[in-house]
Amino acid sequence: MSIEKTLFAAADKMRGSMDAGEYKHIALGLLFLRHVSMSFERLHDQLSKEEYSDPEDPDEYLAESIFWVPEKARWSTLAKQSKDPKIGIMIDDAMRAIEADNESLKGALPKVFGKESIDRTMLTGLIDLFTNLKMEGSKADFDLIGRIYEYCIGEFASSEGKRGGEFYTPKSVVDTLIEMIEPTKGRVYDPCCGTGGFFVQSEKFIDAHSGQRNDIAIYGQERNHTTFGLARMNLAIRGIFGDIRWNSEGTLVKDAFADERFDYVLANPPFNISDWSGELLREDARWKYGAPPVGNANFAWIQHIHHHLSASGIGGVVMANGSMSSMSGGEGDIRRALVEGDAVDAMVALPGQLFYGTQIPACLWIMAKDKSNGIAKEAKLRDRRGEVLFIDARKMGALVPGSRKQKELSEDEITRIATAYHAWRGEPDVGEYEDVPGFCKSADKDEIAKHNFVLTPGRYVGAGAAEEDDEPFEEKFSRLMGELRGQFAEGRRLEKEIEDRLGALG
Incomplete structure (x- = not known):
């Protein structure tokens, strides 16, 4: 099953207790958290190997246009605690911590994970799903991210009706x-x-x-x-x-x-x-x-x-x-x-x-x-x-x-x-x-x-040229009559099948 369909299948299970639009923010919020953490950890590992670099210096990340992710907000930290009853609150705190350290993100990230209405088991499942999602923390991820983003926005726009459209x-x-x-x-x-x-x-x-x-x-x-x-x-x-x-x-x-x-x-x-x-x-x-x-x-x-x-x-x-x-x-x-x-x-x-x-x-x-x-x-x-x-x-x-x-x-x-x-x-x-x-x-x-x-x-454009039809009239008439007889026969078969089934119910 594709990642898009997997995400929507997970959403389907939640339809009784969660609005489709709310799930959208949860799925996309976790996708964001996973990617920025991967980008951060990728550079963190690189800096750790360099003699004169400090992997815990936010300026090192700013210089590379990569968001600084505090320790408690890193995906590796959250994934280890995915089964904790307070995981939703932890994710909200992670979002706030990232916003606090990255001016361009202030007020942009969803803080809805700690609501009582959010099923912790669903959050745990999504964290596991994204943990197993192969991402590099680089531009190579963008095609996958784009597919998921477009799928979620489009699918939930459809679910939310005109308001989504x-x-x-x-x-x-x-x-x-x-x-x-x-x-x-x-x-x-x-x-x-x-x-x-x-x-x-x-x-x-x-x-x-x-x-x-x-x-x-x-x-x-x-x-x-x-x-x-x-x-x-x-x-x-x-x-x-x-x-x-x-x-x-x-x-x-x-x-x-x-x-x-x-x-x-x-x-x-x-x-x-x-x-x-x-x-x-x-x-x-x-x-x-x-x-x-x-x-x-x-x-x-x-x-x-x-x-x-x-x-x-x-x-x-x-x-x-x-x-x-x-x-x-x-x-x-x-x-x-x-x-x-x-x-x-x-x-x-x-x-x-x-x-x-x-x-x-x-x-x-x-x-x-x-x-x-x-x-x-x-x-x-x-x-x-x-x-x-x-x-x-x-x-x-x-x-x-x-x-x-x-x-x-x-x-x-x-x-x-x-x-x-x-x-x-x-x-x-x-x-x-x-x-x-x-x-x-x-x-x-x-x-x-x-x-x-x-x-x-x-x-203004007028009518287009009619498509050429090389089939002789007699052959076309015979072919169409054959198709029509076949459709009539199929109709009679279905009618009898319906009558038989209704009779069995009686």
């Missing part, structure tokens, strides 16, 4: 935006960063393209304090450091980076939020293209993201499909102003069933601060002023193995979407852009105006 963006959606935006150098911002998925994938993108992690600086804000802690833990476990901030009012009401501008903005805001204090923000400077309706925050998020782009910045935001066509509350006028102001670079319609906890279909808005010829020439890109690229990916995606509802985009599908966008922008080494019926279309403002500034890609 608000802060978890499926990996294939994150990957699509990352491949389109390509955050390689500069400042990256997520105004509703959730558990930090966009930041993690940005780092992976840079690594995959032989770039330098230090070439990007990370900034984020999150309203949910529990999720804020998960984000900091998620980033810390990978050695990713950024300026992540929390406040209870949320980004739209209290913008932590009001005067900052960013080269890349990536976001998955909660869809269709009505209680966003819109009435109090009617005159906000961010609403360059029109005041968003009080009853829906979608266009507040879109304009917030555009407002925070640098002079040549690119932003990508996940939105509910209604944002592409809604006319209520002046949204149609805002959309028109965005298009006429050259704020919209591309629109991508996504397939359904991608998100945990909600079946609301979604789309991607790609925003540009400036598509002028000057910037285009500087970046050796095509001048796309007056045009918007539409991509219809609704027919893409396949069910996740073992799931009846959840879909994901394949790597090839993500590459196809991203390549179309990069070719349209005129980027080198991706080939010339061409409209593809049923998939992508570059439309100018006049054509968009004919559609009353509705930005649904299906209106």
Whole structure:
């Protein structure tokens, strides 16, 4: 059994006495503790062998960007006491001790292990499970950590319903935006960063393209304090450091980076939020293209993201499909102003069933601060002023193995979407852009105006070419009739089996 399934099987046993979300923090908290302890002990052993090094000097670890772990918080210490009735309290104390000695972790780690509702036997089992988990305390662990993290966050987002879906963006959606935006150098911002998925994938993108992690600086804000802690833990476990901030009012009401501008903005805001204090923000400077309706925050998020782009910045935001066509509350006028102001670079319609906890279909808005010829020439890109690229990916995606509802985009599908966008922008080494019926279309403002500034890609890309069918009609008719007769026969067999079983019960 894989480590992910083992973890969830353990959670399954606890469903009667513990909320799924609470177990998530226990599993991920212990994963964090195990990894930082392994990283610490690895360097500790190395320093112990060096004549002039002190393995108990915190500065030695700071110099290597490794968290200092006090004696009582080390995994080896806790593992020896895993069967102690007070193990939960010991783990909470370990978390507090690590926070006390590492400024960047203050307030980030879960302290829920000592609750009376937490089964000590379950904690002992998880400690044993993680003790036997092969980890090196180095970057080699990150693939395994990432798998467990994504599995836990995704699985529990599904268990927690829509509330979970608000802060978890499926990996294939994150990957699509990352491949389109390509955050390689500069400042990256997520105004509703959730558990930090966009930041993690940005780092992976840079690594995959032989770039330098230090070439990007990370900034984020999150309203949910529990999720804020998960984000900091998620980033810390990978050695990713950024300026992540929390406040209870949320980004739209209290913008932590009001005067900052960013080269890349990536976001998955909660869809269709009505209680966003819109009435109090009617005159906000961010609403360059029109005041968003009080009853829906979608266009507040879109304009917030555009407002925070640098002079040549690119932003990508996940939105509910209604944002592409809604006319209520002046949204149609805002959309028109965005298009006429050259704020919209591309629109991508996504397939359904991608998100945990909600079946609301979604789309991607790609925003540009400036598509002028000057910037285009500087970046050796095509001048796309007056045009918007539409991509219809609704027919893409396949069910996740073992799931009846959840879909994901394949790597090839993500590459196809991203390549179309990069070719349209005129980027080198991706080939010339061409409209593809049923998939992508570059439309100018006049054509968009004919559609009353509705930005649904299906209106522009048209129908794809029909698939060729070489099977002769007579053969197809005979084959289909044979299949139909077989299905009828199977139906009669099942009907008789049901009657027999019901008769036996009588």
